[in-house]
Amino acid sequence: MVPHHEARSRRGQWSSTPPDQEEPCSCNAMPRYEVLSEDAMATPDRGWRKLMTEIGVEFMDDRALELFRKAGQRVEDNTVFLDPDFVLEQVAKAPREFDVQARNPENTIHIGGDSMAFGAVYGPPFVRQGEVRRDATMDDFRNFTKLAQSFSVLDSAGGVICEPNDTPLDSRHLDMTYALQTLTDKIYMGNVVSGVNAADTIRMGEILFGSREAIEETPVSISLINCNSPLRWDDRMLEAQFEYSAAGQPVVLTPFILMGAMSPVTIPAALVQQIVEALSGIALSQLIRPGCPVIFGSFLSNIDMQSGSPTFGTPESGIGLLCTGQIARHFGLPFRTGGGLTSSQVADARAGYEALMTMMPTFLAGANWVMHSAGWLEGGLVAGYEKFIVDIELLQMMQAEFTPLEIDEASMAFGAHEEVGHGGHFPGAAHTMERFRTCFYRPLLSSSDNYERWMRNGGKDANDRAAEIYAKKLVEYEQPPLDDAVRLELEEYVVRRRAELGD
Numbered sequence: 466m467v468p469h470h471e472a473r474s475r476r477g478q479w480s481s482t483p484p485d486q487e488e489p490c491s492c493n494a495m496p497r498y499e500v501l502s503e504d505a506m507a508t509p510d511r512g513w514r515k516l517m518t519e520i521g522v523e524f525m526d527d528r529a530l531e532l533f534r535k536a537g538q539r540v541e542d543n544t545v546f547l548d549p550d551f552v553l554e555q556v557a558k559a560p561r562e563f564d565v566q567a568r569n570p571e572n573t574i575h576i577g578g579d580s581m582a583f584g585a586v587y588g589p590p591f592v593r594q595g596e597v598r599r600d601a602t603m604d605d606f607r608n609f610t611k612l613a614q615s616f617s618v619l620d621s622a623g624g625v626i627c628e629p630n631d632t633p634l635d636s637r638h639l640d641m642t643y644a645l646q647t648l649t650d651k652i653y654m655g656n657v658v659s660g661v662n663a664a665d666t667i668r669m670g671e672i673l674f675g676s677r678e679a680i681e682e683t684p685v686s687i688s689l690i691n692c693n694s695p696l697r698w699d700d701r702m703l704e705a706q707f708e709y710s711a712a713g714q715p716v717v718l719t720p721f722i723l724m725g726a727m728s729p730v731t732i733p734a735a736l737v738q739q740i741v742e743a744l745s746g747i748a749l750s751q752l753i754r755p756g757c758p759v760i761f762g763s764f765l766s767n768i769d770m771q772s773g774s775p776t777f778g779t780p781e782s783g784i785g786l787l788c789t790g791q792i793a794r795h796f797g798l799p800f801r802t803g804g805g806l807t808s809s810q811v812a813d814a815r816a817g818y819e820a821l822m823t824m825m826p827t828f829l830a831g832a833n834w835v836m837h838s839a840g841w842l843e844g845g846l847v848a849g850y851e852k853f854i855v856d857i858e859l860l861q862m863m864q865a866e867f868t869p870l871e872i873d874e875a876s877m878a879f880g881a882h883e884e885v886g887h888g889g890h891f892p893g894a895a896h897t898m899e900r901f902r903t904c905f906y907r908p909l910l911s912s913s914d915n916y917e918r919w920m921r922n923g924g925k926d927a928n929d930r931a932a933e934i935y936a937k938k939l940v941e942y943e944q945p946p947l948d949d950a951v952r953l954e955l956e957e958y959v960v961r962r963r964a965e966l967g968d
Contacts, residue, residue: 491580491620495867498829499791500784506795512737513744514549521546522696522745526703532752547745553796555748561797563758565715566683568673569650569945574620576687576715576760576833577799583860584621584654585613586804586840587689589848590628593811595932601627601848603637607644609840611942612853612935614649618861619839624654624689626840627848633968638662639959642669647952650945655688655714660704663688665962667712672954681713684758687834691764692720692742694727698749706746710753717801717834718746719762723775724785726768732785739763740792747798760834763789763802775844777806778819783826790830803827804837805856808844812852812928816842817859824859828867854931858910865906910934 521544524530530540539546562577574582586609592601606629613622622645629637638656645653646669655666670685671677690706693699698706709716720742722728728735747759766782768775786802793800804827805820820841827835837845838860840853881896891897897904910930912919923929 491575491582493581493828493831493867494579494869495828495831497790497794497831498787498826500787501791506791509733509737509740509792512733513740516696516737517547517549517552517741517745519546520696522698522741524698524703524749525700526698526707528707529698529703529749532749536752545745547748552744552748555751556744556796556798558751558755559747559759559798560756562799563715564683565652565687566674566685567650567652568646568947572620572651573683574652576758578833579831580833581828581831581835582620582652582833583618583835583838584623585609585619585626585853586837586845586848587623587654588625588628589840589842589846590630591843591847592627593842593847593849593852595851595928598810598847600630602631603629603640603644605629605848606641607648608850608939609848609853610644610648612938613839614651614945615938615942616839616857618857618864619651621652621654621687622649623836624656633963635966636963636968639665639669639962642666643955643959646673646955647947648944650947653686655686655705655709657688657690657702657705657709659701660708661966663705663708667708667714669955669958670714672958673951677712684714686714687760688714688716689762689836690716690718690746691762692718692746694720694722694742695738696742698742698746703749706750707753710750710757710759713754713757715758715760716746716750717760717762717836718743718750719764719801722765724765724767724781725770726773726775730767730770732781732788735765735785736788736792739765739789744796759798761789761793761796761798761800763793763800765789765802766806775808777808777844778822780822782806783822786823786826786832787830790832799833801834801836802830802832803835805839805841805852805859806837806845807841807852810843810847812842812849812855812931816852817855820856820859824863828863850935851928851931854910854934855927858908861909862906 523543524545525543533545534540564573564575566573591598592605605627609626610622613619632640656662670680674680674685688709690702706716720739722735724730724735728738743761750757750759765785766777767779789802803823806823807816807819809816839856840848842849842852878896881894884894885891
């Protein structure tokens with residue numbers, strides 16, 4: 466219904482060559498898969514207006530309530546009854562597209578339009594390494610950060626890649642941010658546990674990039690602000706939102722919806738609720754700082770109606786994801802959704818097909834910012850080492866599959882037919898010899914060995930090979946260079962703030 470933006474990318478279109486051979490790009494120029502007709506779009510449009518006006522949204526922060534009150538919105542206790550036209554006026558102030566700078570300019574990303582950017586898993590308190598499931602540690606956090614730096618298909622290590630339970634709760638955000646800033650030269654996500662943590666993340670960004678002016682001119686982090694669905698923004702998320710939006714750092718306003726638990730069971734009802742929650746949060750960011758960058762967030766799946774457990778990689782979540790892309794384009798906003806999600810406890814066949822069920826519609830919808838692209842297991846409770854590699858393979862293959870096919874005279878290979886003739890074979894043809902290194906996607910994880918050779922090499926399955934790959938990558942990891950004075954200033958800030966926080 467709404468045409469997607471003209472392709473805009475800093476580095477062109479995806480290539481099907483291996484990422485070790487060619488720098489990845491960020492542009493998905495393939496057509497969008499849109500499932501809603503104009504009539505179908507009109508019904509949710511009426512629905513979100515009614516829900517926003519008659520039920521309203523709770524904001525558990527006095528500053529937010531005062532901003533809405535001053536803007537002429539009706540406020541009763543903590544509930545704001547929003548005028549849809551007012552909300553659309555605020556949404557229109559947000560940029561349709563923007564850049565997020567990395568300390569290595571080659572890793573700066575573009576958000577919006579046809580651009581797609583990918584970050585690793587976010588938030589798990591546990592880690593799976595082979596057969597062992599255990600509490601995540603700071604060493605795990607650093608390892609996943611190094612792996613994210615090692616694979617160019619990822620644009621970011623993310624934020625809370627895993628929760629380092631062996632570090633003090635009040636100051637671990639300092640160690641995580643320091644690791645993201647020093648072990649990678651890609652963009653990173655800000656900490657959102659509290660306003661204090663957000664302020665520390667911003668200050669460390671100022672140190673890394675030179676000044677407050679530098680990070681306000683072009684933002685340096687993306688932060689996840691989750692709605693406490695249904696229809697409530699809690700105080701801790703709002704504290705962080707105030708800090709980041711005031712500093713001009715983009716926030717992802719994300720309804721956290723599991724249909725049947727945090728929303729009604731029907732997809733249209735969940736979409737309506739998602740619109741209300743996302744747009745109300747976006748409106749607040751524009752009241753805090755008009756024109757600050759935002760991302761329309763979506764985390765939409767469902768529960769198992771027999772057990773009540775969250776489920777991921779479901780057909781319903783895929784449909785909702787496709788609809789979300791269409792809705793975000795309707796409002797002219799960049800959007801976040803998708804990833805390699807699964808409810809599986811281990812990196813097995815189920816983990817693979819559920820991840821694909823989420824990642825495929827992510828590409829079809831053209832999501833601009835994709836979290837949980839590598840390492841997600843067990844409904845987000847676990848960051849898996851082997852699953853990280855499985856997801857990297859999946860992501861590389863998807864980027865190759867969504868590279869527009871180039872058709873020209875050379876690709877028609879008429880000369881190869883002249884050379885080979887009837888009933889011949891093409892491996893030695895000149896056309897093949899010129900292209901054999903790059904003509905097909907080269908798997909990172911998959912094996913094409915026949916059974917006998919596979920057995921001679923140990924009969925290793927995908928998990929065995931994934932374990933070897935991540936171990937090798939960690940051994941080969943090289944820390945990207947950073948000015949010693951900047952590193953020292955960051956270290957001093959972390960030490961001082963840790964003491965001030967009482968850890």
